[in-house]
Amino acid sequence: MRRFFTQAGLQKFKGHFRSLTLFAFDYDGTLTPLTSKLSHAKLTHKTQRLLEKLHGYVPIVIISGRSISDLKKLCSFTPTFFIGNHGLEGIGVKGKLKTNFYQTCQKWKKRLLKGISDLQGVELEDKKYSLAIHYRRARHKVQMKRLILHTTSRLHPAPKIVFGKFVINLLPASQFNKGVSLKIAMHYLKAKHAVYVGDDKTDEDVFRLPGNSILKIRIGRKNNSCANFYLEKHYEINRFLNEAMELWDIEDPELERSSRT
Ligand SMILES: [Mg+2]
Known part of the structure; x- marks a missing residue:
């Protein structure tokens, strides 16, 4: 597990922009700071604005342990999909x-x-x-x-x-978890690549997925995590979103084309 904001991390990140890329995030502790009161977990204005801007280019999915109705109440940004209940609620669950x-x-x-x-x-x-x-x-x-x-x-x-x-x-016992949900979302949105950021134990279900199509980023370094990279703390999420925006601002015809896919 390496620090994301290094040459290696940023190179890898850039490599994930070569075809339609899905951005997926956990909510609490990833897009928001952890709070003792669950109802206080709200996006900062800056994070909301950056997510909205990025969403102009790529699909964004929020995958959380919260219920979707709870997420809708709290989250001031509307992604392509919310997936709730650790993957038990959302696309793919009939x-x-x-x-x-x-x-x-x-x-x-x-x-x-x-x-x-x-x-x-x-x-x-x-x-x-x-x-x-x-x-x-x-x-x-x-x-x-x-x-x-x-x-x-x-x-x-x-x-x-x-x-x-x-x-x-x-x-309830089932095949669903955050990893399975992310794969379903990628399939549904025809996304060949994904970038996932999370901080929970259940996010390891994403981090453990085989292959190189998903760039896996953890909030906080953890020795036994299967994520590829880590951000120091959740507050680096804005820097991360900014970095994504900067990549889109590069005049690259391939990137331009994939944004309209
Ligand atoms: Mg979390």
């Missing part, structure tokens, strides 16, 4: 499957409300196609996490568990 995810979550919710409603500092978030149990406000977090996991181990069908920062996400 109606019947969505209904199954929803029904499974409702069944879990009923059971969980009995099991965790008395726990201090614990909050159950219903994201329609997945559930999130937040324990950020619990006094003894390690014990609380253990207690929640004990409760969720009794759920049927067994959920796929995705850990976040003081949150345990419960997902």
Whole structure:
């Protein structure tokens, strides 16, 4: 994993502009700073403006653990697609499957409300196609996490568990994840190349994808990540978007042609 803002990183970036390129981003901690209040995660005016400008040239997809309705409320920029619920909501997930995810979550919710409603500092978030149990406000977090996991181990069908920062996400078992969703989006938009930026554990599902068609960039250096490059912190996202814009400003007939593909 190498720093993105080096000659090697920028060269690789430039190489991804040789045909229609899809730009995809995680939301929290990538396009916005991480905040203790989920409802405060909003784009800065500058990031919004840069995304809008870039969107004039390339398709942009935002892939998040949040529900799409939540993303639409928070995100002041409208991308080509939102993909929500860690890939369980959005293109490629058909109606019947969505209904199954929803029904499974409702069944879990009923059971969980009995099991965790008395726990201090614990909050159950219903994201329609997945559930999130937040324990950020619990006094003894390690014990609380253990207690929640004990409760969720009794759920049927067994959920796929995705850990976040003081949150345990419960997902209905499926083939979908952020990596699968990105591939579906590329196929749908006929994009031969993609650039993906993310900071979550679930973003590793993108970073682990084989081949060279996706340039994988992580926010923050991490030794065991499968990403190619890293940005120091989320605030480098504006510099990154600026860099993309500068590449488009180069008078290159091939780039010009691919922007209209
Ligand atoms: Mg994130």
